Amino acid sequence: xxxxxxxxxxxxxxxxxxxxxxxxxxxxxxxxxxxxxxxxxxxxxxxxxxxxxxxxx
Numbered sequence: 001x002x003x004x005x006x007x008x009x010x011x012x013x014x015x016x017x018x019x020x021x022x023x024x025x026x027x028x029x030x031x032x033x034x035x036x037x038x039x040x041x042x043x044x045x046x047x048x049x050x051x052x053x054x055x056x057x
Contacts, residue, residue: 001026001027003026007026008022008026011025011026
């Protein structure tokens, strides 16, 4: 799944030892992280466009 041992341990602390619950929790936390990364990337892109001439499509 591409998560660290610490992330697994944290998830177990939140949802218990049931593997399916841990997996769902980890997927949810990764989704949140990915959403935040995308939101931050969009902010950076928008801030770099300020004051620039419009691009031709």
